[in-house]
Amino acid sequence: MKKHAFVGLVAALCTVTMLHAAEVKIDAAVTHQTILGWSVNPWQPWMTPWQRDRLLDEAVNELGLTRIRYGPQNGSRHGVVCWEPVNDDDDPEHIRWAAFGTSEVDKYVETWIKPFKQRVEALGDPFTLWISPSFFNGGSTGRVPEWLVRSPGEYVEYATAFLLHLKNRHGIEADHYVICNEPANGNLFQPQVVGRMIRTLGPRLKALGLKTRVQFPDGVNTRVSWNFIQALKDDAEVWPWVTHLSYHLYGSKDERTLIRDFAKARGIPTGQTEYMSQTTEVLYDDLTLADASYWSIYGWGRVLTVNHDGASVRRESEYWNFRQVMHYVRPGAVRIEAASDDASLRSLAFVHKGKTTVVLLNDLKDSRKQDVTVKGLPAGRYGVCRTVNRRAYEELGVQTVAADGTLTLPVVKASVVTVYAHPGGNLPPTVTGFDASPTFLVAPASRVVLAASGTDPEQDPVTFKWTVASQPAGAKVQLAKPDADTTPATGLTVPGDYVFTVTVSDPTHVVTRQVKVIVFAKNNPPEILDLHNRIPITVTLPESKTLLRAWPNDLEKDKWTFDWKVMKQPAGANVVLDLPPRAKPDATARVATGMTVAGDYVFRFEVTDGHNTVHKDHTVTVHPENHPPVIADATARIDAPGSAALSAKAADPDGDTLTHWWWTKKAPAGVKPVFDHPGHASTRVTGLTAAGEYVFTVTVVDRTKAAERDVKLTVFSRRGR
Numbered sequence: 001m002k003k004h005a006f007v008g009l010v011a012a013l014c015t016v017t018m019l020h021a022a023e024v025k026i027d028a029a030v031t032h033q034t035i036l037g038w039s040v041n042p043w044q045p046w047m048t049p050w051q052r053d054r055l056l057d058e059a060v061n062e063l064g065l066t067r068i069r070y071g072p073q074n075g076s077r078h079g080v081v082c083w084e085p086v087n088d089d090d091d092p093e094h095i096r097w098a099a100f101g102t103s104e105v106d107k108y109v110e111t112w113i114k115p116f117k118q119r120v121e122a123l124g125d126p127f128t129l130w131i132s133p134s135f136f137n138g139g140s141t142g143r144v145p146e147w148l149v150r151s152p153g154e155y156v157e158y159a160t161a162f163l164l165h166l167k168n169r170h171g172i173e174a175d176h177y178v179i180c181n182e183p184a185n186g187n188l189f190q191p192q193v194v195g196r197m198i199r200t201l202g203p204r205l206k207a208l209g210l211k212t213r214v215q216f217p218d219g220v221n222t223r224v225s226w227n228f229i230q231a232l233k234d235d236a237e238v239w240p241w242v243t244h245l246s247y248h249l250y251g252s253k254d255e256r257t258l259i260r261d262f263a264k265a266r267g268i269p270t271g272q273t274e275y276m277s278q279t280t281e282v283l284y285d286d287l288t289l290a291d292a293s294y295w296s297i298y299g300w301g302r303v304l305t306v307n308h309d310g311a312s313v314r315r316e317s318e319y320w321n322f323r324q325v326m327h328y329v330r331p332g333a334v335r336i337e338a339a340s341d342d343a344s345l346r347s348l349a350f351v352h353k354g355k356t357t358v359v360l361l362n363d364l365k366d367s368r369k370q371d372v373t374v375k376g377l378p379a380g381r382y383g384v385c386r387t388v389n390r391r392a393y394e395e396l397g398v399q400t401v402a403a404d405g406t407l408t409l410p411v412v413k414a415s416v417v418t419v420y421a422h423p424g425g426n427l428p429p430t431v432t433g434f435d436a437s438p439t440f441l442v443a444p445a446s447r448v449v450l451a452a453s454g455t456d457p458e459q460d461p462v463t464f465k466w467t468v469a470s471q472p473a474g475a476k477v478q479l480a481k482p483d484a485d486t487t488p489a490t491g492l493t494v495p496g497d498y499v500f501t502v503t504v505s506d507p508t509h510v511v512t513r514q515v516k517v518i519v520f521a522k523n524n525p526p527e528i529l530d531l532h533n534r535i536p537i538t539v540t541l542p543e544s545k546t547l548l549r550a551w552p553n554d555l556e557k558d559k560w561t562f563d564w565k566v567m568k569q570p571a572g573a574n575v576v577l578d579l580p581p582r583a584k585p586d587a588t589a590r591v592a593t594g595m596t597v598a599g600d601y602v603f604r605f606e607v608t609d610g611h612n613t614v615h616k617d618h619t620v621t622v623h624p625e626n627h628p629p630v631i632a633d634a635t636a637r638i639d640a641p642g643s644a645a646l647s648a649k650a651a652d653p654d655g656d657t658l659t660h661w662w663w664t665k666k667a668p669a670g671v672k673p674v675f676d677h678p679g680h681a682s683t684r685v686t687g688l689t690a691a692g693e694y695v696f697t698v699t700v701v702d703r704t705k706a707a708e709r710d711v712k713l714t715v716f717s718r719r720g721r
């Protein structure tokens with residue numbers, strides 16, 4: 001009986017194996033998009049330089065990111081300098097640099113862009129940068145100021161000043177510029193506004209000698225993006241400047257193939273540029289349905305987290321999955337056909353510099369353990385590695401593909417397997433973990449456990465050695481098992497920084513990593529990580545309220561309590577702070593009302609963890625009621641054939657800085673008048689090449705309000721004269 005049962009089991013296993021043997025056919029003759037960049041928008045205001053380095057080593061060298069998203073600061077965040085908080089002056093053709101928040105940009109460039117770029121280029125890959133400003137009416141960025149949205153001249157100054165500062169001060173040129181992050185999603189950037197900005201920005205970028213071109217439209221989802229593309233598809237003045245079609249995925253994902261086909265017809269790459277719920281499924285769909293060339297991590301979401309301890313960085317759920325693609329598929333790689341005959345096993349293949357990489361994604365709900373035969377591989381040696389259930393990746397050894405181009409691999413459920421061309425020789429081991437637990441100590445605690453892990457492409461034995469690199473004077477750290485991957489470290493008895501080195505070796509290489517543990521002398525006070533007001537950001541009477549927001553964090557996770565205080569308000573004002581409607585009772589946000597008098601209001605956010613109390617003050621300035629500019633006169637006078645002089649006289653009752661924008665409201669069919677200085681009170685307009693009625697409009701804008709005046713001009717044909 002027993003014997004028969006055993007035979008039966010073997011037979012069943014064989015049947016299972018037979019049934020579940022998928023085949024993936026690689027066809028390098030069928031090529032799709034070229035991969036151009038893996039993007040991220042680095043941001044971690046609380047990290048230390050040590051953590052920044054650790055984060056970027058992981059993000060660039062290991063995960064494989066190559067591209068940064070960054071944008072001008074808008075809003076009123078405590079301690080953050082905005083890019084152009086008020087219009088710099090009355091001339092969009094003149095940059096008054098003192099009015100721009102260059103220090104914030106400098107800090108960002110030094111903290112993130114330069115060290116990131118240096119790491120990408122050290123790998124021999126192209127670094128790329130895209131700029132994306134946000135103007136959410138209800139968000140922390142605040143609604144776009146009137147002078148910025150009503151004058152393409154001012155908008156273009158805002159954008160080009162940013163790009164020029166990056167280039168002239170830091171030698172960094174952005175590759176792409178987005179007019180507005182998620183246009184029409186709770187902001188004023190409808191398709192015609194975006195179109196107007198592109199038409200003005202494009203020629204200016206060229207005139208300034210900038211290589212930056214427009215990324216469009218970065219809609220909140222594929223439907224919105226497609227609608228923007230459709231709205232501007234016939235605008236011949238827009239498309240010469242657009243070099244990247246992009247979309248987010250919040251909502252409809254169904255228009256990816258439409259965007260792909262439109263982009264293909266115009267020879268433009270596509271990209272998925274933001275989504276907070278990234279998975280391998282989304283990555284696969286973006287690469288295969290949209291033919292995405294650019295793909296983005298939002299923030300460090302789902303890949304890496306900087307802990308608040310000043311020393312450690314944590315890998316998140318999708319880190320290892322995405323590494324299976326990004327680490328191996330580098331900018332320049334061309335996606336080629338990789339057809340799987342099993343819907344539960346998705347496959348991707350790429351060719352780069354003559355080398356083929358294959359990724360098998362066996363991590364759908366209905367995926368199962370099976371042998372997979374890959375056909376069509378160029379003969380040669382291949383490294384095979386995988387991650388299972390999002391755990392640290394492991395090398396599975398080197399395989400040789402013979403002239404038949406076939407490789408059969410056992411593939412387990414919930415795994416992502418990468419087959420990469422082995423460069424020959426012997427490769428060093430990869431360190432897949434080097435961490436302390438806990439990640440920090442508060443005296444008198446004095447013990448941590450250090451743990452490292454590694455994997456070797458040739459499956460050489462990997463050995464570990466832990467040493468103490470530095471410790472505070474007077475400390476005598478002991479490592480219980482320094483030759484093991486994991487060892488307790490005791491004797492961290494003196495507050496300060498402890499740095500441990502782990503040496504990870506195969507028989508021919510030595511790789512080192514460092515782990516820092518900070519021992520704090522006593523409990524840490526809470527940190528106020530964010531403090532700002534919004535809705536509106538800038539309060540102008542008769543508006544008299546705003547929303548205050550704060551975000552504290554406590555390192556030891558002590559229970560904290562907070563208090564808001566009004567520290568200062570103008571005489572006659574009577575500010576009241578209330579919990580926002582529908583907010584949870586313990587929410588930190590407050591609605592401030594009763595700001596009925598112009599002047600500065602100072603709000604204090606105070607937080608205590610029972611041991612320490614800290615606070616930050618935030619000033620909200622309430623501006624007096626604003627009166628729109630008054631246009632006293634506007635004239636047009638023909639001064640030469642096909643040319644006219646336009647002039648406006650405007651004043652502001654409050655003495656605000658005014659900016660002008662001249663545009664053509666009406667012209668005979670086919671005529672495109674050109675303004676010398678559309679942003680000046682007086683400008684010449686040329687190109688009035690046909691007889692007929694022209695209407696030129698001047699828009700004059702102060703801080704929050706605009707006035708407009710039409711000027712009519714009739715051009716007669718010579719015969720008519």
Ligand SMILES: [Ca+2]
Binds near residue numbers: 087
């Ligand atoms: Ca300006």
Ligand SMILES: [Ca+2]
Binds near residue numbers: 088092093094096157
């Ligand atoms: Ca200016």
Ligand SMILES: [Ca+2]
Binds near residue numbers: 428458460
């Ligand atoms: Ca090795």
Ligand SMILES: [Ca+2]
Binds near residue numbers: 627629656702703
């Ligand atoms: Ca005014």
